[in-house]
Amino acid sequence: MNSVELIPAGSQYRTPVFERELSPPLEAQESYFVVTPEEERAFQAIVHDDKKLKDLISLLPKAELHNHLEGAVRPSTVLEIAKRDGIPIPESTVEEVAKATSMQPGDDLLVFLQKIRTYAFVFDKKEDISRVTYETVEDAARQNVKYLELRFNPLKQKEKYVTVEEFIESALAGARKAEEDLGVKTRLIVSINRSYPVEAAWRVARAAIKYEDEGVVGMDLAADEINYPPELFADVFKFARENGVHVTIHAGEAAGPESVRKAIELCGAERIGHGVRSQEDPSLEAILAERKIPLELCPTSNLQTGAVPSLGSYPLKHYLNLGIPVTLNTDDSQIFLTTLNDEYAKMARSGLSLSELLQVDAHGLNVAFLPESEKRELRPEFLQGFRNVLQAVHHYGLKPLNP
Numbered sequence: 001m002n003s004v005e006l007i008p009a010g011s012q013y014r015t016p017v018f019e020r021e022l023s024p025p026l027e028a029q030e031s032y033f034v035v036t037p038e039e040e041r042a043f044q045a046i047v048h049d050d051k052k053l054k055d056l057i058s059l060l061p062k063a064e065l066h067n068h069l070e071g072a073v074r075p076s077t078v079l080e081i082a083k084r085d086g087i088p089i090p091e092s093t094v095e096e097v098a099k100a101t102s103m104q105p106g107d108d109l110l111v112f113l114q115k116i117r118t119y120a121f122v123f124d125k126k127e128d129i130s131r132v133t134y135e136t137v138e139d140a141a142r143q144n145v146k147y148l149e150l151r152f153n154p155l156k157q158k159e160k161y162v163t164v165e166e167f168i169e170s171a172l173a174g175a176r177k178a179e180e181d182l183g184v185k186t187r188l189i190v191s192i193n194r195s196y197p198v199e200a201a202w203r204v205a206r207a208a209i210k211y212e213d214e215g216v217v218g219m220d221l222a223a224d225e226i227n228y229p230p231e232l233f234a235d236v237f238k239f240a241r242e243n244g245v246h247v248t249i250h251a252g253e254a255a256g257p258e259s260v261r262k263a264i265e266l267c268g269a270e271r272i273g274h275g276v277r278s279q280e281d282p283s284l285e286a287i288l289a290e291r292k293i294p295l296e297l298c299p300t301s302n303l304q305t306g307a308v309p310s311l312g313s314y315p316l317k318h319y320l321n322l323g324i325p326v327t328l329n330t331d332d333s334q335i336f337l338t339t340l341n342d343e344y345a346k347m348a349r350s351g352l353s354l355s356e357l358l359q360v361d362a363h364g365l366n367v368a369f370l371p372e373s374e375k376r377e378l379r380p381e382f383l384q385g386f387r388n389v390l391q392a393v394h395h396y397g398l399k400p401l402n403p
């Protein structure tokens with residue numbers, strides 16, 4: 001593959017006829033971006049140089065679609081809030097908090113999730129929820145993220161301190177301010193913990209619909225996939241979709257391909273969180289490819305939770321070759337001690353071509369839960385970023401494009 005599809009096939013915005021029908025007319029956008037074989041070869045030399053690869057990836061404007069607020073809180077903020085409110089925690093330095101709030105050797109995900117509940121006090125107050133939201137967008141901006149879908153469970157504290165609505169409003173306030181200050185378009189996804197009773201999911205779904213026009217774009221199902229299959233929540237997701245809320249569901253991470261299939265068939269999932277185990281069932285892969293159902297892949301998370309044995313065999317390229325729109329994400333940057341740029345670098349080193357890397361990036365924007373008109377506004381910036389990356393490839397490995 002040498003050409004990157006910038007606008008998905010079938011999009012109404014590809015056809016010149018449609019362009020002419022719009023009033024006022026929007027300028028035509030390029031549909032493809034071509035990387036030459038020489039540029040691909042130069043890129044393959046660059047991937048072995050950590051500094052150059054890092055520089056190159058930081059030039060890429062990105063969309064991140066799978067990022068949990070709860071897993072992205074800065075250790076320094078945890079410590080500061082604990083000190084301010086006199087909350088006793090065993091750690092007294094940022095380094096100690098960072099260690100306590102990240103996966104350590106021997107932790108499995110369920111053990112770890114139990115552990116991290118200790119620090120849920122950062123979501124007790126409205127102003128703190130706004131703050132951690134703002135800081136998470138700020139951290140994403142450092143990765144050159146231009147569009148962020150940030151997800152969180154607004155029932156985290158079981159409404160003991162803030163209601164579902166207050167939680168969402170506080171996150172929206174933080175996201176709005178960050179968008180203004182930092183220029184990162186930010187939308188929210190409310191997440192349902194699948195171990196909660198179904199009534200709780202209904203509560204969250206109704207709130208998602210209430211805030212649909214203010215920046216809540218989707219609903220997610222997260223946590224213990226093995227013991228709580230997606231079909232338990234089928235009616236809730238149907239209701240959300242009928243009311244215009246997009247649906248993404250964690251599946252094919254701890255459980256196998258059947259979980260992905262149920263998320264799609266029974267809950268109407270438009271995107272799959274992880275879905276990394278879809279490769280265990282070729283008939284499921286065929287469905288994902290044919291219906292162009294995106295996977296929100298999170299390689300470091302999948303490695304640390306044991307969903308994949310190694311990154312060397314990570315199936316991103318495999319899915320890409322099948323025509324499944326895969327995207328790259330951090331999942332929980334502070335828990336897995338990663339960044340979005342790290343995820344791109346890891347995949348580049350595992351054998352992706354430059355055009356494949358750019359395609360993954362383009363997918364992030366193309367499959368975002370945004371109206372096409374808003375994606376369209378962001379695309380020129382992405383395209384310019386691709387050009388800048390090529391310029392850097394020429395600078396590092398070939399003669400300059402514009403000497």
Ligand SMILES: [Zn+2]
Nearest residue numbers: 068250273331
């Ligand atoms: Zn996740």
